[in-house]
Each structure stands twice: as C-alpha cells, then as structure tokens.
Amino acid sequence: LWLTFAPVADKTAAYFHISLEMVNWLSIVYLLISIPFGLVATWVLDSVGLRCAVILSAWLNMTGSIVRMFSVLKFLSLGSQSYWYLFIGQCLCALAQPLIIFSPTKLAALWFPDHQRATANMIASMSNPLGILIANVLSPALVPEGKHIPLMLGVYAVPAVTACAVATVGIHEKVPPTPPSASATNSTSQPFLTGLKMLLRNKPYIILAVSFGGGIGMFTCFSALLEQILCEKGYSNEFAGLNGALFTVCGLLGAFLLGLYVDRTRNFIESTKICLCLSALASIVFAVVSSPLH
Secondary structure, eight states, X not given: OTTSSGGGHHHHHHHHTOOHHHHXXXXXHHHHHHHHXXXXXXXXXXXXXXXXXXXXXXXXXXXXXXXXXXXXXXXXOOGGGHHHHHHHHHHHHHHHHHHHHTHHHHHHHHHSOHHHHXXXXXXXXXXXXXXXXXHHHHHHHHOSSGGGHHHHHHHHHHHHHHHHHHHHHHOOOSSOSSOSSHHHHSOOOOOHHHHHHHHHTOHHHHHHXXXXXXXXXXXXXXXXXXXXXXXXXXXOHXXXXXXXXXXXXXHHHHHHHHHHHHHHHOOHHHHHHHHHHHHHHHHHHHHHHHSTTO
C-alpha cells in the first residue's frame, strides 16, 4: 500500500491530472507520519498490548485501502477532489505502518523461546521488504495504461481486507497462556518515558540511529523515485519495477548472508562500517552515472 503508486508514478499523474510531486507525496506521507506516530505506536505496544496494536493496524490499513478506492468511483464525480481521497487513504495506511513494523520484536519476545526469537523476528521483519518487492513487480504489471489504475487499487485492497478479517477473528490473546521462557515472564523493559530518556542520552545508540536512519532514507528514496529516475532516461515502467524488485532481493540476500557471518564472527561493528562505506560509494556511482552529462 505504501509504494502502490511509485512504480507507476507517470501514469498516476496523468490519470488524476496531478503533478509528479503530488504523486510522490503519496509515498512521502508515510515517512512524515511515522515520525510522531512511531512514538505513539511504541507506547501502544508497551501499554495496550500486541493484540490491540496488530488489530488496530489491520483496521487502519483496510480503511485506508477502501478510502483510496473512492477516488476512482465514477458515480461520485469527485473531479479534482479525487486526489484527496487517495491522500487521506494513504494517511490512514501510514498510521498503521509503525504499529505493524514495530511488532516483530514484541512478538518474538512474548511468544517464542530464546532460541527461536532471532528466527521469528527475522521472518516477521522480512515481510516489509517483501511487500515492497511485490509492489515494484505488481503495480507495473497491473497498470500498462492509466485506465487500469482502478483495477490496481481494487487488487491492493483485497489483502488489506483479508488481513483485517484474519487479525480481528484470529487473534484472541495479547500474551500466550503459558510463557515460552523465563525472560518472557519477567520483563526487564523500562517504562516508556524512562526508556526514551535513557536512549537519548546514550551516545552509541544515537550514532547507530543516525547511521541506520541514513540507510533507511537511501533505501526509501530509491524505492519511491527509481521509476521517475529511469523513465526519464527512456526506460519502461516494467524495467524500473524490475530494478526496484532486484534492489530489494539483493538487500534480502545480503541481510541473510551478513546475518550468518556476524552470528559466527560477532564482527558487528566492522561489518556495519564496511556496509555503510559500500552504500555511500554505490550512491556516488549512481549519481555520477545518472547525471545529465551521461
């Protein structure tokens, strides 16, 4: 739902008679909302519980996906107002994102024994880049022409509605009846505000957060704007989507192999420094190759 329009930005702009900047805001709003609401999501997970957080996220996603469809219903005759239904729908989905993205660590800590937590966390966390991969491949396939955008919105609403039904009916408890481990029984986590203050005073954490934020920013930029960068050079939406998918697949493969390596060697710091340097070098090369002089 986040990157629905990014791989077909040009066709979306033409269909709704809006600029590419307005199309980009349909993706950027996720990042803008996740900053303040990320803190709220953390509090909800800690205070209200995992069950409520997941169900609330599922309902927000479903509602947002349905509101987006109002923009393409001809009998409503919305005209220039149709874009704002898209935007409001994206905002509702954006509110859902922090709730579900922050859930895997809580899920692993509460529902899995110590020796299964890393695997459970990895599988749940990989669902986010998997969704990005699907969007990069599916959107160009569903929208060979602008007139197919209503079909795309309908197709993307199906998993959102399904997930909402499954979460609402299928999740009954916020914690398991029998704790899977001693650490799940006796939580050592700090109260929300106390933990936040401790983190903001922790210099290594601040450095790690800035480094990780830079990586996420770079990944998000490429995911949201790759179609516009490549199509300006004469490439098709399908080729741009394929590149976006390849970008994600290589990231998943790198994360898997690097995870195995650091698990064996414990060279976390060295691996992080090398990866950040390679990312910076790759970005410089991409910028030089994509410049008008080339």
